Amino acid sequence: MDFPSIVFYFLSAILLLSGLRVVTAKNPVHAALALVLAFFTAAGIWILLEAEFLAITLVLVYVGAVMVLFIFVVMMLDINIEEMRKGFWSHLPLAGLVAGLMVAEMVMVLGGDRFGLTAPAAKAADYSNTKELGLLLYTDYVYAFELAAVILLVAIVAAIALTLRRKHSRKIVDPGWQSRQTATGRIRMVNMKPQHPEVKEDDA
Template sequence: MIFTDVVFYVLAAILLFSGIRVITTRNPVHAALFLVLAFFTAAGIWLLLEAEFLAIALILVYVGAVMVLFLFVVMMLDINLDKLREGFWEYLPMAGLIGLLMVVEMTLVLADKNLQPSQAVELPANYSNTAALGKVLYTDYLLPFELAAVVLLVAMIAAIVLTLRERKDNKSMNPSEQVKVKRNDRLRIVSMPAEVEPPEPVPAPAKEEKK
């Protein structure tokens, strides 16, 4: 067993532990932190496979953006943990069935002879796996890549529409209407008479007292 094998088994054990803790811990902040640990260990495995671009993308996109945003949302919202745990045991049989199906699928995939590891191929010193990945992605898999981009765009628009709520007390502006506004629509000159100050009241004469 060489050193890379030891590193792989250590990272795989940490990845399995962190993945289990994500779904078993009760605190959502701790679950998010365990998920960050899982992403880091997965990036380490990608580095062992000499896929540096995928490892850096995993850290920058998921750890640096998605999980940080998720942590901000979790910490800013007042989450009722007791309410979240309601109905956990009701969904456990369905979740167990789906997990079992995923295990069977992964077993069938790993048992395929065509997917067995082959001998390492010597690559030149100036070889770039990032350039090779981009070439394959934008040539052989261009259509699936474009379809995935369209699906993500539709999902983003749907999220915006679902979170947009019209409120009666909400004041919004329409830029197209603001551009069309003319002076007479906003300004009106009114002729008003000049104000005249009332005269000062004259004091009444004092009455003489009778003797």
């Protein structure tokens, strides 16, 4: 076995184990951390495939931003994981059987030799994957790129539309209304007789 294969199997083993930990860990923070490890090893496998840009993006975006947010949320919300796990063991035999069957079938169907692929020749050391991707994104795939941007816009609009609540109790002042006010409108002098408040039973 050559060196890249050893690295591949090493990383894959860690990836699988950490993936397993994500679903089996009792503590949600541990599960999130295991997911970080899974992303990290996946990035390692991509580096092995000479997809440096994707690997770096995975680490920067997912590990650096998304997972940190995720861990924040997990820590802030007191999630009762035992509640969510109810019925895990009773459903396990059937679910395990179905999953096992599917894995066996997929292994039978999807061998590496089925696709007739050959490994591409290695690129020169000064070859920039990132530059190539950038060139493709803004020329050949500009339509898809713009569509992805529109999808992100929709995500923003949907998130705001679904969470922005205009509560009546909000103490917000319209600046335009505020600056239109005059001295006469601001205060009104009234002449009232002094009154004695009625004594209520609750106050007594």
